[in-house]
Amino acid sequence: MIYKSLVSINDYSKKEYIEILDLAAEFENNPIRETLKGKVIATLFFEPSTRTRLSFESAISKLGGKIVGFTDSSSSSVTKGETLYDTIKTVSNYSDLIVMRHPLEGSARYASEITNIPIINAGDGANQHPTQTMLDMYSIRKTQGTLENLNIFLVGDLKYGRTVHSLLMAMSQFNPTFNFISPDELKIPEGYKYFLDNLGLKYYEHKDFTDIISRADIIYMTRVQKERFSDPIEYERTKNTYVLKNNMLTNTKDSMRILHPLPRVSEIDIDVDQNPKAYYFNQALNGVFVRQAIITSTLGLI
Amino acid sequence: MKDKILEVSAIKDGTVIDHIPADHLFKVITILGLDIVSKKITFGTNLESKKLGKKAIIKLSGVFFKDKDINKISLVAPLAKLNVIRNYEVVDKKIVEIPDDIIGIVKCFNPQCITNNEAITTKFRVISKSEVKLKCHYCEKITDAEHMEIL
Numbered sequence: 001m002i003y004k005s006l007v008s009i010n011d012y013s014k015k016e017y018i019e020i021l022d023l024a025a026e027f028e029n030n031p032i033r034e035t036l037k038g039k040v041i042a043t044l045f046f047e048p049s050t051r052t053r054l055s056f057e058s059a060i061s062k063l064g065g066k067i068v069g070f071t072d073s074s075s076s077s078v079t080k081g082e083t084l085y086d087t088i089k090t091v092s093n094y095s096d097l098i099v100m101r102h103p104l105e106g107s108a109r110y111a112s113e114i115t116n117i118p119i120i121n122a123g124d125g126a127n128q129h130p131t132q133t134m135l136d137m138y139s140i141r142k143t144q145g146t147l148e149n150l151n152i153f154l155v156g157d158l159k160y161g162r163t164v165h166s167l168l169m170a171m172s173q174f175n176p177t178f179n180f181i182s183p184d185e186l187k188i189p190e191g192y193k194y195f196l197d198n199l200g201l202k203y204y205e206h207k208d209f210t211d212i213i214s215r216a217d218i219i220y221m222t223r224v225q226k227e228r229f230s231d232p233i234e235y236e237r238t239k240n241t242y243v244l245k246n247n248m249l250t251n252t253k254d255s256m257r258i259l260h261p262l263p264r265v266s267e268i269d270i271d272v273d274q275n276p277k278a279y280y281f282n283q284a285l286n287g288v289f290v291r292q293a294i295i296t297s298t299l300g301l302i
Numbered sequence: 303m304k305d306k307i308l309e310v311s312a313i314k315d316g317t318v319i320d321h322i323p324a325d326h327l328f329k330v331i332t333i334l335g336l337d338i339v340s341k342k343i344t345f346g347t348n349l350e351s352k353k354l355g356k357k358a359i360i361k362l363s364g365v366f367f368k369d370k371d372i373n374k375i376s377l378v379a380p381l382a383k384l385n386v387i388r389n390y391e392v393v394d395k396k397i398v399e400i401p402d403d404i405i406g407i408v409k410c411f412n413p414q415c416i417t418n419n420e421a422i423t424t425k426f427r428v429i430s431k432s433e434v435k436l437k438c439h440y441c442e443k444i445t446d447a448e449h450m451e452i453l
Contacts, residue, residue: 008442084420106416106440125414127441191444 005112005119006294009130009166014173021138023293023302024286031289035296036065042095043069044087045122046078046102051262052122052132055284056099059291068094085114092117097299118298126162131294132261133166135287136220140171142286143257143279144217147174151215155181156222156242156267158188163261164222168192178203179212183238185229208241214251219244221260221267221280246271259283316341316363318385319375324348324356326378329452331360333374333407334367341365353381369396374407376400377434378452400431408436411449415441424453 004011012020027033041060045053048071057067068091070076078087084107091098092115100108101122108121108128123129141147152171154164158180168178168188178196180188180203187205196203206212213219224242229235243266244258257279260268264280272278296302322330324347331337331345342363351357366386375382376398386394404426410417417424417440426436426445434447 084416102416103414104416104419105412105414105443106438109440110416110420110422124416125441127443 004298005108005121006130006298007108007112007119007121007124008128009133009170011130012170017134017137017170017173020134020290020293020297021141023297024134024138024289025142027289027292028286031062031292033062034064035301036060036063036299039065039097039299040095041065041067041295042091042098043067043122044076044091044098044100044102045069045071046073046076046084046100046107048072049101049123051284052101052129055287056122056131056291056295059288059295062288063292063296065295069099084111088115097295099295120294120298123162126160128166129162130166131287131291132163133170134294135283135290136163136167136259136261137170138286138290139257139259139279139283140218144255147171149175150217151177151179153179153181153213153216153219154188154222155209155219155244156224157186157228158182158222159186160228161222164188164220165192167220169195172196172199172201176201179206179216180204181206181209181242183207183224183234183242185234186224209244209248211251213248214253216252216256219252219256219258221258221264223263223265223267243267243269244272245269246275249275249277252277312390313342313361313363313387314390316361316365316387317367318362318387319360319379320357320383320385321351321354321381322358322360322375322379323354323381324358326452327358327360329378330358330375330382333378334371336360336362339365369399370401372396373399373401374404377404377407377450400428400434402428404428404436407453408445409451409453410438410441410443411445411451412438412441412443415443417441 043053043056060067088111097118099120099122102124105125105127108119108124112119121128121130144150158164221244226235256277258277260280262280262284327347336343344361347358348356382398384396385392406423408424410424415438425439429435429437436445
């Protein structure tokens with residue numbers, strides 16, 4: 001279908017987003033297949049990311065594919081000083097597709113230019129993590145029935161949050177309204193506001209949760225990390241402001257769902273887990289179907 | 303006593319690049335590969351200039367540039383003017399333009415970018431020309447004029 005590397009969420013058009021999501025829905029109905037029989041997929045994790053790797057490996061295994069690779073660079077020849085170029089060139093001989101996670105930004109784009117086999121970016125530093133964005137979109141569409149005209153709340157670290165930025169870019173093609181809730185130090189960067197202004201999309205910035213969340217269709221939570229603050233006192237003062245608790249959800253819409261890219265630390269109180277509006281663990285399951293869709297379409301098998 | 307003047311003679315055929323900022327002369331030389339050209343070249347630098355304070359000038363005998371090549375110096379010498387000389391006459395005047403894509407020349411300002419960690423030629427899309435903003439093809443971060451470093 002698409003048959004090209006997936007390096008950045010901006011590589012997909014609106015039509016291609018929809019195609020992948022439709023295909024993921026087919027895999028959800030019928031996740032066990034032999035589509036990848038006889039295929040070898042390399043999962044090269046130059047830095048550890050257990051959650052992402054297991055999700056990919058589960059997606060591949062359910063389709064009958066075989067996996068080669070490493071789980072962090074200490075167990076590969078990178079520690080011997082091998083360049084990324086050499087690693088990619090070599091592994092290309094052993095596999096049909098490379099899934100890679102790397103701490104340096106732009107590494108996946110570079111890899112896609114030095115090999116003839118497709119690359120799927122499973123995170124390149126603070127830059128892109130497109131399969132996460134696709135699974136977020138899948139979760140939004142599945143719970144809301146549409147991607148169009150939704151009121152999306154993005155909460156927490158909006159300055160450094162890679163998932164937030166990619167989701168914002170991707171969802172911007174579907175006429176959303178955004179509400180940003182974050183401490184001053186972690187506000188959404190000006191560049192993204194400029195991007196939304198240019199598209200004529202509405203957005204509002206808030207410093208804390210208010211009654212406004214009653215309008216939310218989606219609340220997308222992220223972690224507020226202590227090390228992001230220049231002033232530790234400021235962190236202590238604000239950290240509890242960005243914790244979602246069950247009693248705050250009383251007046252929210254019945255159809256509203258809470259998403260989180262995980263791992264969660266304390267920003268969603270565990271009492272929320274029992275609320276039917278909590279969707280973050282289902283969201284992680286959706287990641288398997290979305291990755292099945294991306295892998296098979298990247299290999300031109302569907 | 304007669305005044306002794308060292309005269310840089312006019313060139314018969316070639317190119318004169320004027321209005322180069324004096325402190326960027328050697329960058330212009332490197333970008334255009336003039337350090338490995340075998341033709342006659344004359345440089346002048348720290349010359350008075352109303353626009354630039356101190357300017358530099360390059361006279362190249364028997365050398366002509368394609369627009370594509372000369373536009374490479376636009377980031378370091380945005381006000382540069384070229385006079386194309388044929389038979390001692392100026393037959394064409396050119397100004398430099400910032401191209402849509404920059405290959406090499408500039409370093410990505412992001413230390414976490416793969417181009418700063420492995421031997422890769424940098425590549426940028428120019429997203430703003432008035433106030434120069436370059437988007438890295440690899441890490442997608444934006445290098446602006448203030449953070450721009452010439453390789």
